Amino acid sequence: xxxxxxxxxxxxxxIMIPNIIYAVKMKNKGGGIYKNKAAVITEQIGRYGCxxxxxxNIPYTYFNFWFSNAFIVYLSVNxxxxxxxxxxxxxxxxxxxxxxxxxxxxxxxxxxxFSGIVLAxxxxxxxxxxxAVNHIxxxxxxxAPVQEREQ
Numbered sequence: 001x002x003x004x005x006x007x008x009x010x011x012x013x014x015i016m017i018p019n020i021i022y023a024v025k026m027k028n029k030g031g032g033i034y035k036n037k038a039a040v041i042t043e044q045i046g047r048y049g050c051x052x053x054x055x056x057n058i059p060y061t062y063f064n065f066w067f068s069n070a071f072i073v074y075l076s077v078n079x080x081x082x083x084x085x086x087x088x089x090x091x092x093x094x095x096x097x098x099x100x101x102x103x104x105x106x107x108x109x110x111x112x113x114f115s116g117i118v119l120a121x122x123x124x125x126x127x128x129x130x131x132a133v134n135h136i137x138x139x140x141x142x143x144a145p146v147q148e149r150e151q
């Protein structure tokens with residue numbers, strides 16, 4: 001793989017399509033309830049770092065696939081994770097709850113982390129960990145107040 005990861009671009013597009021549709025539909029709904037600025041900023045840094053390093057391979061920080069048939073494993077596992085992500089979007093699309101929050105935050109985190117490990121892409125691994133911790137935290141914190149209000 002060269003400096004540009006076409007497969008990573010396709011994976012990012014698959015992940016982003018339901019998010020863009022959701023953002024357009026819910027543009028007047030406002031943001032989340034959890035307002036910890038440090039967590040939100042750190043999540044965004046992790047998110048955009050993952051976007052960049054899923055698509056671009058920076059020399060000397062990226063070591064390519066490190067075992068035989070890694071490309072097939074990379075495509076297979078990421079394909080399954082992307083399919084699961086889309087299925088959870090379809091099933092949980094109009095619902096709120098922990099299942100939706102956890103599935104739609106853990107699956108992309110797994111995609112980024114798995115891709116970083118299989119590609120031996122050190123910046124992607126670092127940004128994936130930063131993103132995962134903060135994204136899952138924010139999603140869980142945003143669900144708890146919604147469930148409390150409904151009771």
